[in-house]
Amino acid sequence: MYPSNDLSLLGWNDGLAAALPGGTVPARVARVDRGAAEVVAADGRHQARYGARVRRAAASDPVALPCVGDWAALAPLDEGRYELAEVLPRRTAFVRGGVSRDSRGGLSGDGQGQVLAANVDVVFVAEPSMHATDFADLGRIERLVALAWESGATPVVLVTKADLFEASAGAALADLLADVADAVPGVDVHPVSAAAGEGVDLVRSYLDGARTAVVLGPSGAGKSTLVNALAGAEVMETQQVRAADGRGRHTTVHRQLIPLPGGGIVIDTPGIRRVGLYDMSDGVDLVFADIEELAADCRFSDCGHADEPGCAVLAAVASGDLPERRLESWNRLQREAAWMARRSDARLRSEERRKWKVIHKEMRGRSRP
Ligand SMILES: Nc1nc2c(ncn2[C@@H]2O[C@H](COP(=O)(O)OP(=O)(O)OP(=O)(O)O)[C@@H](O)[C@H]2O)c(=O)[nH]1
Numbered sequence: 001m002y003p004s005n006d007l008s009l010l011g012w013n014d015g016l017a018a019a020l021p022g023g024t025v026p027a028r029v030a031r032v033d034r035g036a037a038e039v040v041a042a043d044g045r046h047q048a049r050y051g052a053r054v055r056r057a058a059a060s061d062p063v064a065l066p067c068v069g070d071w072a073a074l075a076p077l078d079e080g081r082y083e084l085a086e087v088l089p090r091r092t093a094f095v096r097g098g099v100s101r102d103s104r105g106g107l108s109g110d111g112q113g114q115v116l117a118a119n120v121d122v123v124f125v126a127e128p129s130m131h132a133t134d135f136a137d138l139g140r141i142e143r144l145v146a147l148a149w150e151s152g153a154t155p156v157v158l159v160t161k162a163d164l165f166e167a168s169a170g171a172a173l174a175d176l177l178a179d180v181a182d183a184v185p186g187v188d189v190h191p192v193s194a195a196a197g198e199g200v201d202l203v204r205s206y207l208d209g210a211r212t213a214v215v216l217g218p219s220g221a222g223k224s225t226l227v228n229a230l231a232g233a234e235v236m237e238t239q240q241v242r243a244a245d246g247r248g249r250h251t252t253v254h255r256q257l258i259p260l261p262g263g264g265i266v267i268d269t270p271g272i273r274r275v276g277l278y279d280m281s282d283g284v285d286l287v288f289a290d291i292e293e294l295a296a297d298c299r300f301s302d303c304g305h306a307d308e309p310g311c312a313v314l315a316a317v318a319s320g321d322l323p324e325r326r327l328e329s330w331n332r333l334q335r336e337a338a339w340m341a342r343r344s345d346a347r348l349r350s351e352e353r354r355k356w357k358v359i360h361k362e363m364r365g366r367s368r369p
């Protein structure tokens with residue numbers, strides 16, 4: 001007996017079946033390596049090398065590379081092995097750098113972009129009700145929601161660690177939820193206390209029909225705790241576990257494609273974890289495409305949209321075409337992006353210094369008689 005997977009629990013459907021080339025079998029990409037992917041097919045997990053067609057497409061545009069969440073067509077080789085012959089058309093995609101969705105919803109690349117996750121239906125934006133001594137960060141929620149829309153998926157905001165709020169903030173949770181809802185019109189907002197299991201069933205219901213989700217949010221938001229609660233098992237190590245065994249937080253290799261009991265999938269990769277939190281300068285352009293477009297008509301190419309003459313962005317705010325809040329968010333993001341860039345520069349410099357110290361020490365050690 002082969003271990004068998006019901007692919008419909010992973011989201012396989014008639015639409016996808018119609019796109020499957022003859023003579024191939026379908027599989028979902030669970031993880032990618034150089035030149036090969038780990039895939040889940042009906043007859044089990046396989047390591048499938050990329051076929052010629054995939055390699056050729058990827059050579060001209062890395063967006064064509066398979067990524068976690070993709071549906072792939074496998075061509076059988078000998079001895080029960082498969083080759084990844086084709087990536088089936090993506091419904092949605094999280095893309096980093098240099099790529100945008102065209103008007104038909106497809107992806108167009110400039111040869112620079114990288115797809116972080118594909119075919120994600122729901123993006124849970126996890127923002128803790130209290131983060132240390134700070135309230136939930138509305139700007140961050142707004143930014144991650146925008147990234148979610150950009151990917152083609154539907155955002156849902158989860159105000160996590162809701163149990164902490166009233167005691168530490170001395171304010172009503174309902175007021176916080178109302179503020180969050182105002183920041184993201186048209187988006188569902190729910191309180192969750194995953195540690196106590198509260199709100200988890202509601203979160204799970206968004207995955208009915210074997211839909212695929214990612215959870216975005218800052219470190220410590222309770223993402224792993226939530227995913228564990230959804231999976232009904234310890235599939236991801238939480239910070240507590242990692243702290244207890246003293247291992248580094250980012251050394252843990254956990255599963256990237258997590259099937260939930262009863263159907264549905266959560267995708268969790270290091271790239272997705274960082275999306276919108278560190279890649280700020282990419283994110284700013286991606287999220288504020290409307291402002292970038294207007295800015296093309298500013299008189300000065302380096303216009304800061306503050307008080308410059310001939311500023312098309314300010315004109316759009318004045319005429320009501322662009323909500324003032326958008327410009328305020330853009331300003332805030334520019335400042336954060338600059339700060340992040342300075343900070344990662346500083347970190348790079350100190351890593352360089354450390355590396356050179358080690359090399360010098362080794363050289364001194366070797367030159368000793
Ligand atoms: N009070 C309370 N604490 C929670 C809740 N959910 C998670 N926590 C705690 O918050 C801490 C961080 O939780 P994680 O699930 O590891 O957070 P994460 O978002 O996965 O963090 P990273 O792995 O760093 O991205 C842990 O100590 C959890 O026990 C909750 O609903 N209420």
Ligand SMILES: [Zn+2]
Nearest residue numbers: 298303305311
């Ligand atoms: Zn301007």
